[in-house]
C-alpha cells in the first residue's frame with residue numbers, strides 16, 4: 001500500500017456527474033436528477049462530486065451547483081473556465097475546491113490543458129480570489145513540466161494532469177505501444193515535478209475501467225476525477241455499482 005507519514009494513502013475518487021445533466025437537458029426535464037445521482041455516488045463510496053458549470057450551460061445548470069452545495073456530505077469540486085460570470089457563481093456557492101479548465105464553445109469535452117505559462121496574470125487573479133474565499137484551487141494542465149512551474153509560481157494548491165491523450169492512445173494502440181508508453185512516461189515525469197513543488201497531484205479525463213490501473217501506479221497521486229466511463233457503465237449496471245467497481249479497481253491498484 002502507498003504509505004504517507006506512517007498512514008495508508010488510497011487514491012481518492014471524485015465522480016464527475018455532468019452527463020447525468022446531459023441526459024436531463026436532452027428533454028429539459030427534471031429527470032434524471034443530478035442531486036439523486038450525487039447521493040448514489042456518495043453512498044457507493046465516492047470521495048467527492050465534480051461538476052463543470054460551462055459558460056454555454058450545456059449540461060450542469062447554476063441551480064445544480066447550489067443544490068449540490070446544500071446536500072453533499074462529501075466534497076464539491078467545481079470545474080470552471082477563466083470567466084467572470086462563473087467566478088461570481090463560484091464565490092457565492094463556495095465549493096470545497098475549484099478546478100480551472102480551458103473551455104471552447106465548439107468542443108465536445110475539455111480538449112487540452114490550460115496554458116498557465118502564457119496567461120499567468122489572468123489566472124493568478126482568479127486563483128487568489130478563490131483562495132481568499134477559502135476554496136482549494138486546482139488547475140487542469142497537460143503533462144508539461146513548464147506548466148507545473150507556472151502553476152507553482154501563481155500559487156495554485158493543486159494540479160490535475162490531463163490524461164485524455166494517454167486514454168486515447170491506450171484505446172487505439174494498447175498500453176504496450178511506444179506512443180502510449182511515451183505519454184505515460186510524460187505524465188510520470190510531470191507528476192514528479194508536481195510532487196517536488198509540493199502541489200497536490202490529481203488526474204483526470206478519459207480514465208476508464210481498462211486504463212485506470214496504469215495511472216494508479218504513478219507515485220503521489222491524490223485524486224482522480226472520472227465521469228464518462230462511470231456514467232456509461234451505469235446505464236447497464238446502475239450508478240451505485242459503476243462507482244463501487246471503479247473505487248474497488250483504484251483501491252486494488254493502489255496496493256501495487
Ligand code: PXP
Pocket residue numbers: 016018052079099101109110140160203204205206207225226227228229
Ligand atoms: N477532469 C476535468 C478537468 C474534466 O474537464 C473532465 C471532463 O469534464 C474530467 C476530469 C472527466 O473526464 P471524463 O468524463 O472523460 O472521465
